[in-house]
Amino acid sequence: MPPTVQRRPLTDQAAELLRARIVSGEWEVGSKLPGETTLAAELGIGRSTIREAVRTLAGLGMLESRQGAGVFLRSITPPDQWPRVLEAEAILHVVEVRNAVELEAARLAALRRDASDIDALRRALDGRSAAAHAGDAAFVDADIAVHRAVVLAAHNPVLSELFETFVPRLRAALLELIGVLDLRSEQQPDADEHRQLVDAIEAGDADAAVRISRAHLDGLADALLAQLPG
Missing domain, CATH: 1.10.10.10 (Winged helix-like DNA-binding domain superfamily/Winged helix DNA-binding domain)
Structure with a gap:
């Protein structure tokens, strides 16, 4: 059987x-x-x-x-890239969920942020920069801290709870992503996009915040799709 x-x-x-x-x-x-x-x-x-x-x-x-x-x-021989393909597809699933959560968080954050939220976002950005040379795990944790600050600035407790429930899977996916796309934390991947997102939130520009967040996630998805054959 x-x-x-x-x-x-x-x-x-x-x-x-x-x-x-x-x-x-x-x-x-x-x-x-x-x-x-x-x-x-x-x-x-x-x-x-x-x-x-x-x-x-x-x-x-x-x-x-x-x-x-x-x-x-057509062929019995398993391709060398099989584990890489499975990793890329699994991470794509996480990126899809991030689109559902983080785009709305960015929009609401731009509309609802206050001075303390902006301070928290700036501190998170500084922490992300400081972690650029601290290894993959530390960098991923610092990266998540930026996105958590965006979600908190949305001032929606249900959205915050949903994000925290999702964090363990997100963290695992980001660690895998560094390997799949050959990214290294010292390169500070997407640093400019994160800074632009925080700037848009501070300016109260919801459209720009959503656009920047979507471009960031679309970029990840495109890079992952490029790993898949065919």
């Missing part, structure tokens, strides 16, 4: 399980894989998840989808 998917994200798990079955020699190169319905039943997941997993492996050159014919095995 083939193993079933038990942990999230389901698409990554399904892709990894399919890859393991390919590497084990379950199917010969050039052969047709079972249909979506069969694979979904074997793995205990939905057809849409299987479809995304097949798309991932097709992007890696291991599978080939032929319209009207099905999915065929």
Whole structure:
């Protein structure tokens, strides 16, 4: 009985399980894989998840989808970049959530900030700069402190609670991001964008705050997408 998917994200798990079955020699190169319905039943997941997993492996050159014919095995050899692809996709999920939380936080912060919020934002920026040479973990913590200060300046307790719940996953993703994109804290990645965001909040320019925050997150997403094959 083939193993079933038990942990999230389901698409990554399904892709990894399919890859393991390919590497084990379950199917010969050039052969047709079972249909979506069969694979979904074997793995205990939905057809849409299987479809995304097949798309991932097709992007890696291991599978080939032929319209009207099905999915065929192209290569058994797992690519060297497989762990990197999974990391990039997982971090992209976090970036999507950051868009949902941080864009609204930036907008509200520009509308509701007070003098103490601006002081806190400036201190957080200084802390981020000071941590530039202190190693990845220290830099990530200082970076999160800036975003936390933005959220607090929004003066929405529910938004703050949501952000704090999300922080552990955010921290893990940022640490992974430094490795995936070969960033190093001493380069102070995106320092100017963070400073511009704080300037926009201080000026009460909600549109600029949202635009700067979106550009920052879109830049991360684009860089991660560039890591994915196809």
